Amino acid sequence: MKKVGIVMGSASDVPVMDGAVEVLREFAVPVEVRVLSAHRTPDDALRFAREALDRGFGVLVAGAGGAAHLAGVLAAATPVPVVGVPIAVGELGGLDALLAMVQMPSGVPVATVGVNGARNAGLLAVRILALHDVELAKALDEARAAMATKVRAADDEVRARYAPAEGR
Ligand code: RP5
Numbered sequence: 001m002k003k004v005g006i007v008m009g010s011a012s013d014v015p016v017m018d019g020a021v022e023v024l025r026e027f028a029v030p031v032e033v034r035v036l037s038a039h040r041t042p043d044d045a046l047r048f049a050r051e052a053l054d055r056g057f058g059v060l061v062a063g064a065g066g067a068a069h070l071a072g073v074l075a076a077a078t079p080v081p082v083v084g085v086p087i088a089v090g091e092l093g094g095l096d097a098l099l100a101m102v103q104m105p106s107g108v109p110v111a112t113v114g115v116n117g118a119r120n121a122g123l124l125a126v127r128i129l130a131l132h133d134v135e136l137a138k139a140l141d142e143a144r145a146a147m148a149t150k151v152r153a154a155d156d157e158v159r160a161r162y163a164p165a166e167g168r
Pocket residue numbers: 008009010011012013037063064065066087089
């Protein structure tokens with residue numbers, strides 16, 4: 001199975017990015033987790049991106065906050081799809097990172113999830129890998145069915161709670 005690279009700009013991003021690691025572990029997808037900074041260790045980040053395809057990565061998930069250039073820099077240096085996770089740090093609450101990631105120039109896409117949306121980034125990586133992996137596709141279908149079952153149970157409970165009393 002292809003690996004997923006979980007890359008973040010700082011160790012301070014770990015509590016958020018752990019959401020992506022967790023979901024990939026739930027699906028038994030192999031991960032490599034790294035701290036690589038577009039600004040503080042640019043050579044290391046570029047080397048990682050340039051080697052990603054040959055090293056068996058199918059998706060890279062990149063999280064950063066503030067002037068968040070990591071996902072874009074990785075995407076510039078690899079054909080492997082990059083999912084960006086804008087992280088809420090500092091005065092602007094993640095809007096800075098969101099805009100930095102989502103407003104990529106034409107030709108260099110980053111699939112950006114919501115602010116702190118690491119779990120969805122992990123799920124998007126699973127969906128991408130599942131296109132070429134029958135077992136993973138089956139596990140994804142089962143997880144989606146389980147999610148639907150939970151929502152239907154909540155629907156039943158809420159409908160019962162607000163159902164008009166008999167005779168009214
Ligand atoms: C970004 O700056 C990192 O991704 C992190 O979200 C933010 C703050 O980093 P630290 O100052 O905590 O290392 O590059």
